[in-house]
Amino acid sequence: MTNTNSQYRHILEVKELAVEFHTANGRFQAVKNVSFHLDRGETLAILGESGSGKSVSASAIMNLIDTPPGYITQGSIHYRGQDLLNMSDVHRRDINGAKIAMIFQDPLAHLNPVYPVGWQIAESLRVHGVDKDKANQRALELMKRVGLPDAQEKFDAYPHQFSGGQRQRLMIAMALGFEPDILIADEPTTALDVTVQAQILELLEELQAETGMGILLITHDLGVVAETANRVVVMNQGEIVESGLTREVFKNPQHYYTRKLIAAAPGHLGRQGGATGLREGRDALLSVENVVKYYGKFKAIKGVSFDLMPGETVAIVGESGSGKSTMAKTLLRLEEPSEGKALYKGRDLFELNPKELFELRREIQMVFQDPTQSLNPRMTVEKLVCEAWKIHPQLLPRAKWKERVAELLVQVGLSPEHAARYPHQFSGGQRQRIAIARALALSPELIVCDEATSALDVSIQAQVIKLLSDLRRDLGLSFIFIAHDLPVVRDFADRVIVMKDGEIVEVGEVEQIFNHPAHPYTRALLDASPDADPDVQAQRREKRERERRMAVV
């Protein structure tokens, strides 16, 4: 770039940016009057929930907004004093990837599935004029630098042959070819397990120290912001509601939305009324004994046993591959167990014949992770809920269906008018409420929630947790709550089971697990989940730093 303007103050400066989308339903202001700046060596986080406009703002910097439907209607973006919005496409291509690079949320989808990863990393260099051999050589160096084992052998491997964390490392390698001034990271760790997330964040931090790049971090996760960002910009519905030093914003939020967001951070709600003394002198509702599940030769569950008391909530926590979801599916006989027993009110779930199983399925209901996919898009809410009574007609006479649907909708915090609408007319959180209403329609005694809040925004997540807690109190329900994330569980569960590689590594009361974790893996999980408190994160970093120094000595 020869025409660099030396009069600039910040390496990146976004001023009064507005982006509009023209859709069939009219114009929609995705970003309104957004201004922020970034300097070299610092990390600026844009914090917001879905629909806040945080990703659109980042896309505008990279010229990734499709026109139509998106239009930048106002504002300017300056990189090193050069006006990006009034630059030719050819010029912007020269900056993209070389000066400003970007990594994305879902690295599997963002890597081209049909080309070898080495080729893809080298391409980011070739398109900016590096010759093929040099590009390949540098690509290999980059793969080693981001910590991929066997980089040489893996050079010609394809994206699907890597784990989630490794794929994000590949994306980072692809972004770092020219040691860019700015790295835009759009939810870089959202799809990853917490321990992997911690490694990726650490890698980014190291690379930042090495190259002095400025990082623009787009995230919904308060913990990640607390861990990494120097400054934070909070966005809501296309507008910046608050900005400042991370510590100050977190300690002393000015805007009510920021306060709400921080209050909703998982693990900070406070106990949602769980009962105590449930375990004394009563029979277990569900008693799981030594369950084993094979897939071919692979042992997904290696002998798991636990009890669930009536009215109790047991959380099963683990990272991907821990066997937690398989466990839930096996209990519901969506997967057939290989060995073991599951006594529900004294009857073995695994021995039931199809008819008995059908009867019992009414009492045990499931709520899934993604309400968009688990609700039939062509059925109204009323039909979705009534379907349960069509299958179990003895439960409720047809004349009372309508009334009961209205009751249920009120119970889950919706209103009776919603019955005539279709799922797509609701937000993610509302859809999960519909899914819960549907589960409640059968008056179950046990509800199995499989990552029921994972796809939801933090503030919505908090609302759903509160709803489940209220239902537990009012209806005396028992829950098995499957989650990959420990903090979510803290506010809701009575007991926590930590699983790893198909085995239970630790079981305990929720307070004990969080305050005095016994097993090293539980501790690792807890340490890896970033806390939404910059001070806590600072302490953890110091501790890690000490340990690293100790290790070197």
Next chain:
Amino acid sequence: MKSFIGRRAISSAVSLGGLIVLVFFLTRLTGDPTNLYLPLDAPMEARDNFRVLHGLNDPLIVQFGSYVYDVLHLDFGESIRKARPALEVVLEAFPWTLTLAVVTMGLVTLFAIIIGSLAAARVGGVFDRLSGIMSLIAASTPEFWVAIVGIFIFAVSLGWLPTSGTGTIWHWVLPITVLFIRPFGLILQVVRGSMISALSSPYVKTARAKGVRQRAIIFVHALRNGMLPVITVIGDQAAGMLNGAVVIETIFGFPGVGKLMIDSILQRDFSVVLASIMVTALAIFIMNLLIDLLYAVLDPRIRY
């Protein structure tokens, strides 16, 4: 990979076996072949001789046995019309059809991919409108009509091209052009749809963030992903052509399998019909195998 080809060969052999059985019983269903082969006024002795000669008096199971034995030895019998082994007749015609199909489908694929991709790159743009009009015309025009009008304009009125037959490269122009139209319209739409979804995928966003040029994004990043559904349709269309483009071959007097089959059916030359069915079935099997292999080449996630 080897075991995959082996498995596919076995399953194809099973289908070919089924086809052989079906052909036998279908020809027998139409009644005593004697009545079909011999003229209506043939004398009784001639009929008896014919029956003895072809074993038609044997029990059905014996007939079936000898039929299968012959087929397995690639002996489909003599062509009555040409008094030569039926297989020889078919193998003479087949290369004509194969060349016609390969050249036509090659052109279709090339043009459909280029125009379809450019249409997808700018939905609503010039190429997109052009491709919409072209595929609508292509889909709604009857082939035989285009063939006849083509002959009338280019062969009769202008005298630029020969009306029918073979001999020079000019003889190929009209048949290929006419055959081109329909699959082109169809595959153009498939390419366009497939490329629109490929171009809106996250990995294309990554490529743009890397600074890759638009042309490379379309023809390197998106196209290889977008080709998978297209190949299926290309295979399907090519199979239809390998079966013989009956109408076109007849109109242009083209000595391919399609024309041969129609002529043989009309003249009750059943051994040629049988041989044609077997040869084209084998060709289609080989083509499907190649398509499966092509899938694996294009998409590394597909492994057999």
